[in-house]
Amino acid sequence: MPFPHLAPARVQRHAAAALGALTGCGAAQAQSLSAGWGAVQDGLANAVTTLLPGLALALALLALLHRWERRLVLLALAMLTWYLMVLNVGGAWIRPAHWLAYEIALMSAIGGAVALLGLRESGLQHPGIDVLLPAQALALPLVALMGLSGDAVRLAPWLVLAAELTAVAGWLLWMRRSPLGQGAAAWWHHARTVGLPALLLISVTLHTLQRVWHEVPSWPSLTALLMILQGVSLLLTYAGARHQLERQLVQLEHRMQERLAEAERFHQQQAEQRLDQVTERERKRIASDLHDDLGAKLLTIVHTSESERISTLAREALEEMRLSVRGLTGKPVFLMDAIGDWRAEVVMRLGQANVEADWLPLEDDVVHTLPARTYVQTTRILREAISNTIKHSEASRCVVRCTVGDGFFQIIIQDNGRGIPVADGRLDRGHGMASMKSRAKQMQGQCLVESGAGWGTVIRLTIPL
Template sequence: MALGVTLPQAIGATLLLMGGFMFVLGFINRRESHLAYFGALSVGWAIVETQLWLRVLPIPTAAAEFLQCSMFAFIAFAGVQFLLRYAHWRQRWIDRALPLQCALMPLSLALAGPAHLHATASVWYVVLSVETAAAAAFYLHRQWHARSRSFWLMAAMLAALALAGVVEIVAQTLGTQPLAAQLAQLATPVMFVVVGLRLVQQHGRALQEAELGRAHLEQRVRDATAEIERNFRQFAELRVEQVTERERKRIAADLHDDLGAKLLTIVHTSDSERISTLAREALEEMRLSVRGLTGKAVRLADALGDWRAEVVNRLAQAGIEADWSAPEDQPQMLSARAYVQTTRILREATSNIIKHSGASNCTITCRVAEDDFQFVVQDNGSGIPLELDGRLDRGHGMASMKHRAKQLQGQCLVESGPGYGTVIRLTVPLDRAPAAQA
């Protein structure tokens, strides 16, 4: 009793619900049209199988037999289209012929009448079976050549369905319902449920892979966008640097050609020694500024030579003994900005010693480390006067020296006291020196 009523009801309801769900799923996703056809196939078969568990039909028996026979045309239509679409193959003439067949079969059955219903239906069953078998063979042929993983599973399912159909035909021919026939009647909807679950699993896996692909594509788009923005920003910065460099060179050329020539004329033609001296100092400052504007890097060894010549010469002219100590043959490079700023700091320190310290001796020591170099300038003069109240930045250009060192991302420390002389410690990072501004 459970095998004859309860189990068929459960399987039929499952097949009906699953078929409806898959039809809606395939209808929404037009690219997965095979799901819609399989859903239609499952719903059609579930309707046909209602005779297994409905004891009393709501319509006359003749009408029920007519509708049941007509449903096989719809089932064949859905089955053939499912197999073809699942094999990714479509023909317009088949799309038009199968719906026409669904209309011709009920019409022929109606014209045959109740007396010839079964004979006419048997002819149609043969035609529909041949169509379905041809579609199944075509599907398996395509799957075999595509080396699909699901070939053997689908081949087993189709073989089981074919075997169940043969058992049912034999049972109907003999007019008996043995246990094998009952099991065959239940096997068909069970196979449909298994295939449906397999299709749903494949659809879910395809959706997951599509989502992963979409996320990967979005990440690649974000990366490409970031790369484009970074390249554009670098290009804009490079463009700004190029324009700035070109403008610096133009200003340097103007200073050298115009202002430099006029200052040089004043140096050589002025009758006033003071004016000539001021013009010469201005010319030196102008040349130093031009050197900073051109942006050419300087070897640290060459820079140390320039600084030594200038500082020692100025101190000697002022009657101050100079003791210079620095390493030789340094391979490091110094940016033009760092060279200009350091030169001005040393000039300011030298001027302070000459004008304000009253020193008779000055020691200049340079040490070069891996990432920076340090100057220590120490004199034996009178030191910073007490009236500055310990605030050294307010006197003798100390604030300017510290500001220039800060621009180099370095530091300038001043140690002094009345009667103890002054010590200036200048530290400049070699690798960050190009960031300084003149």
């Protein structure tokens, strides 16, 4: 026997006919309106039903490709079974005696799949339920096949199935009666995971109850439409989850790149620290050798030599050696202390050479410090400049001025000597000028020389602080 309850157009035709009679239309107009409305209803029902197998196939393939989306198989099963029932597949070869069992088997498969899907969407998953619902889908048709007499026995499978679907729908609506969160996104998630499965369960329940009480309304096309909406919702959920996963993978890759770069920087810093430690140990070893061996021998020469010239040279060599040791192992020096040392030495040396010394101090006290290496290099440049003034300039007066500004420290040494003759060519040729420039460059600074015959020489040393 066919499924007479799956023909909603008949009901609509009667409604259209009654509407035509009530509005005073003629019998022909009412019949035409009824036929037109029925055709529209049949067309929409056929269109909706035709979409079921294609969407079911897409959901099944997606579930097979991705294990974590196995719930899609449940909806695909419900769609295909509903499609078979609507098209009355099997009506030609199913025996009348077995028709009830066949119909119950289809509805049990649909009901069990929809119930499990609703529970999955709400977050409930229990091994007992996963076994119980498929078992009842097999047990209910077997009851019908037994051929037991009595209306109560024949109607029992329908009532059991309707009770199960009603219980699941009620549980969904009660346990998930409010959205988890605020805003449109939370309400949409609530409608997709609770509202839509509950509506589908109610629609299938009404269709099941119609087999017991024919007065119960049933809308097969609406059920098919709800299945399609549920399938589209699951596909959109899958697409959103995949997009979010891809975004998380991009973020993870970005964090991995940052971690790798951070690890590389850390290893580079460790290597530089180890290199600095090795360099520092080697400097201390060299300084210790110079101080203990060479320093002791030079000091012996200073105190035991009978030649004044040799004793003086040994004293100068000892002073240079001590300066080198300080550059290798010394601590940073306050700039004001360094200026005081330089002033004392310059004034003493110029005074011994009968050159008037005019040292112009800084206008304000500063709190900058100089690394030991910078202090040593600056001291040697200053000594070389004063030595050139004493030996070669024939000057009677030398002015030294110190300035600090814009992150730089500058020493200007100016004498009133004869200057560097033009015949000597470049100003940095001879007189230790090349050595002074080289030392300044090592400190990321510069040493400029200005000179001319008859108006003296100006040396400007600029180093960063």
